Amino acid sequence: MMKWKCVFFLLVIYMVYLVFGAFFFSYVEQPHEDQLREKVLNMWDDFLEIHPCLSEEKLEDFLRTALLVKSFGVSVLRNISFFEVKWDFVSSLFFAGTTLTTIGYGHPFPISLSGKVFCVFYCLFGIPFTLSLLSIVAQKWTILLRDIPLRYCHRRWNTLNNKTLEWIHAIVVISFMCLLCFFIPAILFNSLEENWGYADALYFCFISLSTVGLGDYVPGEQSGQRLPALYKLLVIGYLLLGLVCVFLMVEILKNLLKHNxxxxxxxxxxxxxxxxxxxxxxxxxxxxxxxxxxxxxxxxxxxxxxxxxxxxxxxxxxxxxx
Known part of the structure; x- marks a missing residue:
C-alpha cells in the first residue's frame, strides 16, 4: 500500500513538473517567436514593394515549395559550388545510427514509401537490440569501474564507511564521465562547427546523449565541411560511446540510491x-x-x-x- 502511495505522489509531482516546464517554455520562447514573425512579415512587405510586378500568390507558392524541399534535406540554392548529397552511404549510416539509438535528429528522414516502411521494421528490431547491447556493455564497464575499484579501496582503506566510499567513488566517476562526454566534446564541436558557440555545442551534446535529439543542431551539415565522411563516422562513434557512459552513470546511481x-x-x-x-x-x-x-x-x-x-x-x- 505504501508503494502505491509513493507512485501516486510521484505522478502528482511529475504533472506539476510538466506544467511548470510548459509554462516556462511558453513564457521564454513566445516573445522570440513573435519577433521573428514580425521580422519576416516586414521583409515580405518590403520585397513586394520593391518588386510590384511579382504576384504575391506565386511568391507564396514558391516559398512553400522551397521550404518543403529544404525540410527533405535538399538545398534550393543555385549559387553553390556543389550539391550536397543527403543519402550517400556515410550519411545513411549516420541516419541509421542516430535512429537506432533513438536520438533521431530528423535530418534527413525517409521520403519514399518503401523507405518509410523499411524504417519501421528496421527500428522495430534494431532499437531493442541496440539499447540491449549498450546496456550490456555498460554493465560490464560497471564491474571494471565500480565493483573492482570499490573492493580495492575497501581493502586499502577499510576504516572508511562503506556508504561514504561509494559516494566518493560515484562523484569521481560521474564527474570524469561528464567531462569525457559533454565538456571536452563541446570544445571540439565548437571548433569544428562555424556557427556553434560553446554553449550551443554543450547543448547539442546533452540533447544528443539524453536521446532527445531535437535536430536543431546537427553536426556535419554546413557547406564546405572538411572531410565530412570521416567527421560523421567519428560523430557516430562519439554518440555510441557517450550513450554507454550515460548508461554507466545510471547504473552507478542505481546502486548508490537503491536503498531510498x-x-x-x-x-x-x-x-x-x-x-x-x-x-x-x-x-x-x-x-x-x-x-x-x-x-x-x-x-x-x-x-x-x-x-x-x-x-x-x-x-x-x-x-x-x-
Missing amino acids: QILSLFLLGNEDGRQDEEIDRVAPNDSEVPFAPRNDETTRRRVTHSVSPNEKSYGSINPSSS
Whole structure:
C-alpha cells in the first residue's frame, strides 16, 4: 500500500513538473517567436514593394515549395559550388545510427514509401537490440569501474564507511564521465562547427546523449565541411560511446540510491524491487556486506558453513549475520 502511495505522489509531482516546464517554455520562447514573425512579415512587405510586378500568390507558392524541399534535406540554392548529397552511404549510416539509438535528429528522414516502411521494421528490431547491447556493455564497464575499484579501496582503506566510499567513488566517476562526454566534446564541436558557440555545442551534446535529439543542431551539415565522411563516422562513434557512459552513470546511481524508497521507484525496475524484497526477507542484515550485488541470488546462496565468522566475503552473505 505504501508503494502505491509513493507512485501516486510521484505522478502528482511529475504533472506539476510538466506544467511548470510548459509554462516556462511558453513564457521564454513566445516573445522570440513573435519577433521573428514580425521580422519576416516586414521583409515580405518590403520585397513586394520593391518588386510590384511579382504576384504575391506565386511568391507564396514558391516559398512553400522551397521550404518543403529544404525540410527533405535538399538545398534550393543555385549559387553553390556543389550539391550536397543527403543519402550517400556515410550519411545513411549516420541516419541509421542516430535512429537506432533513438536520438533521431530528423535530418534527413525517409521520403519514399518503401523507405518509410523499411524504417519501421528496421527500428522495430534494431532499437531493442541496440539499447540491449549498450546496456550490456555498460554493465560490464560497471564491474571494471565500480565493483573492482570499490573492493580495492575497501581493502586499502577499510576504516572508511562503506556508504561514504561509494559516494566518493560515484562523484569521481560521474564527474570524469561528464567531462569525457559533454565538456571536452563541446570544445571540439565548437571548433569544428562555424556557427556553434560553446554553449550551443554543450547543448547539442546533452540533447544528443539524453536521446532527445531535437535536430536543431546537427553536426556535419554546413557547406564546405572538411572531410565530412570521416567527421560523421567519428560523430557516430562519439554518440555510441557517450550513450554507454550515460548508461554507466545510471547504473552507478542505481546502486548508490537503491536503498531510498522514493528514488528507487525511478531507478529500479519492478523485477529488481521484487528481488530486493525477497533477499531482505531472507537476509535482513545483509546490507552490512560491502558492495555485494543484491540481485545476484545464486551467488548469495553459495555460502559454506566453514567460513570463519571473522571473515568478510564479497558477493555472499556474511556468516556472522546469521
